[in-house]
Amino acid sequence: MRADMLTSVLTELNGTSGDIEASGVISTDGLMIASVLPAGMDEDRVGAMSAAMLSLGDRTAQELARGALEQVLIKGDKGYVLMTYAGAESVLTVLAKPNAKLGLIFLDVKRAAASIAELL
Amino acid sequence: MAQNFNELIMYSKTFSGLTPELEVCLKDIAPVITPHLKQVTDSFYEQLATIPAAEKYLAGRIEHLKAAHLKWMINLFELDVDAQFAEGMYKVGDIHVKVNLPVEFMAGAMTLINTEIIKLVIDKMGSDLDKCSKALQAINAVTGLALMIMQQSYQESSIAEELEKFLKISGMSRTLFTNLAKAYN
Numbered sequence: 001m002r003a004d005m006l007t008s009v010l011t012e013l014n015g016t017s018g019d020i021e022a023s024g025v026i027s028t029d030g031l032m033i034a035s036v037l038p039a040g041m042d043e044d045r046v047g048a049m050s051a052a053m054l055s056l057g058d059r060t061a062q063e064l065a066r067g068a069l070e071q072v073l074i075k076g077d078k079g080y081v082l083m084t085y086a087g088a089e090s091v092l093t094v095l096a097k098p099n100a101k102l103g104l105i106f107l108d109v110k111r112a113a114a115s116i117a118e119l120l
Numbered sequence: 121m122a123q124n125f126n127e128l129i130m131y132s133k134t135f136s137g138l139t140p141e142l143e144v145c146l147k148d149i150a151p152v153i154t155p156h157l158k159q160v161t162d163s164f165y166e167q168l169a170t171i172p173a174a175e176k177y178l179a180g181r182i183e184h185l186k187a188a189h190l191k192w193m194i195n196l197f198e199l200d201v202d203a204q205f206a207e208g209m210y211k212v213g214d215i216h217v218k219v220n221l222p223v224e225f226m227a228g229a230m231t232l233i234n235t236e237i238i239k240l241v242i243d244k245m246g247s248d249l250d251k252c253s254k255a256l257q258a259i260n261a262v263t264g265l266a267l268m269i270m271q272q273s274y275q276e277s278s279i280a281e282e283l284e285k286f287l288k289i290s291g292m293s294r295t296l297f298t299n300l301a302k303a304y305n
Binding site for chain 2: 030045052
């Protein structure tokens with residue numbers, strides 16, 4: 001039931017912009033809780049890598065005196081990976097196209113993260 | 121990770137060539153050799169004292185180290201070379217990591233020890249070539265086996281220590297690290 005609700009939030013998030021290619025909710029231990037990923041994408045790797053990156057981001061923000069972590073953004077020539085906390089114990093990861101309008105995506109991701117935090 | 125000492129000792133024996141016959145030989149020569157091992161220990165630490173890099177590991181604790189070293193050498197001759205023996209040698213390697221002793225110290229030290237023991241064996245048994253030859257084979261095999269186990273433990277303890285450091289720095293939990301590793305198996 002909860003997984004369905006989370007999937008529904010993710011489906012809605014993916015639908016807010018054509019630039020969002022995939023999204024997932026992951027526990028801070030790296031296990032996928034719910035996801036809307038393209039076929040062929042390894043759920044376990046997306047989950048573990050996202051949680052690891054967020055953990056490193058957390059430590060980096062702390063070590064370099066940047067305050068509480070809001071998000072981790074990775075840019076590659078084939079697109080973006082955006083990770084943010086959705087509550088204290090889970091991570092929302094979004095994959096977006098290279099020409100994505102980040103401002104809008106940030107806003108949608110923030111809203112989705114808040115909804116996910118409530119559900120969890 | 122829990123170590124299977126039965127497997128470890130069997131595996132180490134295949135490499136060191138420590139046969140049951142040589143194990144018996146070690147116990148046979150123990151009464152002749154062990155009373156003189158204190159000289160080997162003293163000589164070993166005298167040589168260590170000439171190595172500048174060893175100084176910081178010896179300062180203020182020579183007597184304690186000598187006692188542990190002597191006990192370790194006596195064990196090579198008196199104990200059954202079984203799983204318990206492997207566990208003891210494994211702990212030695214682990215301790216060397218905990219005191220940050222460089223890895224080459226173990227192999228280097230074993231060479232120095234062997235040199236001293238060879239002198240001792242030749243001195244005590246040189247008149248009986250067969251006995252002397254078998255004793256040297258047995259000693260070479262058991263010290264080689266001990267070194268192999270200690271180095272394996274050293275390596276595993278070093279990796280575990282490095283991982284702990286990485287987890288602490290990165291803020292990753294052990295569970296997350298395990299899940300990350302599993303995802304790439």
